[in-house]
Amino acid sequence: MELIVSGLSEAFRMIIELDRDIFDITWLTLRVCILATLISMIIGIPLGMLLALKHFIGRRFLIVLAQAGMGLPPVVAGLWVTIFLWRSGPLGSIQWLFTPTAIVIAQVVVSLPIIISLTYAALQRLDPQLKKQLKALGPTRLQYGWFLLREARFGIVAAVMAGLGRVLAEVGAAQMVGGNLLGDTRILTTAMVMEVSRGNFDVAFALSFILMTIAFLITFLLTYFQQRQVIR
Amino acid sequence: MTLLQLEAISYQKQNKMILQVDELSLKRGDHIGIIGPNGAGKSTLLNILAMLEPPTSGTITFDGMKINPNKIPISLRHRTASVFQHSQRFDMTVFQNVALGLKIKGIAKNEREQRVHEWLTRFRIDHLSNEHAYNLSGGEAQRMNLARAFALEPEALFMDEPFSALDAPTKASLMYELKSILRERDITAIFVSHDLLEIEAMSEKLAVIIDGRIIQKGNVRDVLNAPSDIAAPFLHAWNQLKQGLDPGVQ
Ligand SMILES: Nc1ncnc2c1ncn2[C@@H]1O[C@H](COP(=O)(O)OP(=O)(O)O)[C@@H](O)[C@H]1O
Numbered sequence: 001m002e003l004i005v006s007g008l009s010e011a012f013r014m015i016i017e018l019d020r021d022i023f024d025i026t027w028l029t030l031r032v033c034i035l036a037t038l039i040s041m042i043i044g045i046p047l048g049m050l051l052a053l054k055h056f057i058g059r060r061f062l063i064v065l066a067q068a069g070m071g072l073p074p075v076v077a078g079l080w081v082t083i084f085l086w087r088s089g090p091l092g093s094i095q096w097l098f099t100p101t102a103i104v105i106a107q108v109v110v111s112l113p114i115i116i117s118l119t120y121a122a123l124q125r126l127d128p129q130l131k132k133q134l135k136a137l138g139p140t141r142l143q144y145g146w147f148l149l150r151e152a153r154f155g156i157v158a159a160v161m162a163g164l165g166r167v168l169a170e171v172g173a174a175q176m177v178g179g180n181l182l183g184d185t186r187i188l189t190t191a192m193v194m195e196v197s198r199g200n201f202d203v204a205f206a207l208s209f210i211l212m213t214i215a216f217l218i219t220f221l222l223t224y225f226q227q228r229q230v231i232r
Numbered sequence: 233m234t235l236l237q238l239e240a241i242s243y244q245k246q247n248k249m250i251l252q253v254d255e256l257s258l259k260r261g262d263h264i265g266i267i268g269p270n271g272a273g274k275s276t277l278l279n280i281l282a283m284l285e286p287p288t289s290g291t292i293t294f295d296g297m298k299i300n301p302n303k304i305p306i307s308l309r310h311r312t313a314s315v316f317q318h319s320q321r322f323d324m325t326v327f328q329n330v331a332l333g334l335k336i337k338g339i340a341k342n343e344r345e346q347r348v349h350e351w352l353t354r355f356r357i358d359h360l361s362n363e364h365a366y367n368l369s370g371g372e373a374q375r376m377n378l379a380r381a382f383a384l385e386p387e388a389l390f391m392d393e394p395f396s397a398l399d400a401p402t403k404a405s406l407m408y409e410l411k412s413i414l415r416e417r418d419i420t421a422i423f424v425s426h427d428l429l430e431i432e433a434m435s436e437k438l439a440v441i442i443d444g445r446i447i448q449k450g451n452v453r454d455v456l457n458a459p460s461d462i463a464a465p466f467l468h469a470w471n472q473l474k475q476g477l478d479p480g481v482q
């Protein structure tokens with residue numbers, strides 16, 4: 001009990017006093033996770049649309065691949081990103097291993113399939129009659145895609161939330177490709193793992209509160225946006 | 233003058249022949265009803281006429297142009313409009329729903345607003361302009377869909393059972409309004425229904441479709457006075473129903 005109480009009070013002290021290390025770790029986490037999610041959105045939403053709206057050879061295979069990719073264990077993604085970025089690996093010469101860029105890449109790998117699959121699903125759920133009505137209005141391809149996306153925005157926001165949730169919670173891949181270097185590649189989850197293993201529960205508590213707050217705030221904001229669109 | 237013509241059209245799905253039309257032409261300003269029992273192929277025919285579904289084989293000619301059904305030019309779509317059985321509501325306000333087609337068409341904002349208000353007023357839903365489309369009743373939503381179609385000022389208007397999901401009083405008043413608009417504008421209207429009373433109220437010409445084939449076509453009066461052997465049982469059932477009703481009912 002004593003352990004929990006002292007841990008919690010110390011955690012609050014660190015947060016309130018804006019502990020330098022904790023601040024850096026939080027800031028890096030935000031930058032990395034948001035960037036990874038943005039990249040996954042920019043690639044994943046159009047790909048999900050393509051899978052939902054275009055019929056081409058290999059489409060079924062790609063859908064299955066994206067769906068299977070949702071279950072990809074982050075450590076496996078971490079392994080492959082590490083191999084590619086390893087000094088003697090195919091992309092070793094750019095020296096990205098153990099940099100925040102490597103974490104972003106690994107997080108894109110784990111969140112991209114989620115955003116593709118859920119975008120695809122959101123568009124699939126639209127009423128075919130509504131698509132027919134839209135088509136009858138004579139839209140350009142771009143207009144057609146845009147208005148369908150607008151109709152599916154509820155599901156698209158859910159896709160982005162799921163992707164962001166995944167990268168925020170993910171630890172295995174970030175640990176592997178980032179190396180958890182203080183002031184460089186240490187993010188909230190990897191820092192927590194380390195602090196717990198060292199028995200520094202106060203720091204771990206502080207990190208966990210921040211992580212939860214971020215996850216909660218982002219989910220809250222996106223849900224608020226989503227609901228406002230629906231209720232009006 | 234012919235606006236739209238089908239020749240030697242067939243439509244198959246999974247090797248099943250669903251529709252076969254040797255010839256069907258619509259003159260500019262025609263109001264033609266397509267009637268037939270459920271599953272006869274009415275919607276299929278309408279979708280092919282509206283160029284929303286390519287036929288398996290055959291030729292479509294619109295305003296003298298031979299159409300490639302797999303590659304409909306946008307400019308051609310902008311000359312037609314469609315309304316379906318279940319009103320299609322986009323997740324936006326009533327105003328935006330009606331403006332959508334005009335926006336897609338690239339009509340300038342001022343004119344867009346003016347046309348939307350004109351047609352919202354015409355279909356008596358102007359007071360719902362800022363309401364979200366999801367909050368409308370079935371009748372109001374179908375008014376919105378008709379407003380969206382008419383705001384486009386189409387040359388041809390395709391309607392697939394636009395009233396069949398509505399209750400009788402709503403249906404009657406909306407049918408009356410629609411007919412008066414069709415009379416005053418020179419729009420070619422294709423109206424699908426399984427209800428002879430609706431067809432009689434809406435159109436001067438009629439095509440009877442049964443089992444994927446046009447059994448009989450011509451002026452509504454002529455067809456009803458001399459139905460062909462195959463069309464007779466279907467039309468006769470309607471006549472009996474009508475006789476049972478007050479003959480003054482329209
Ligand atoms: N996509 C499809 N696949 C297989 N059969 C279809 C398809 N669409 C329509 N049909 C069949 O074609 C026939 C005509 O359908 P439809 O045009 O909707 O009839 P209606 O509008 O007159 O009720 C029906 O028997 C229906 O089962």
Ligand SMILES: [Mg+2]
Nearest residue numbers: 274275276393
């Ligand atoms: Mg039908």
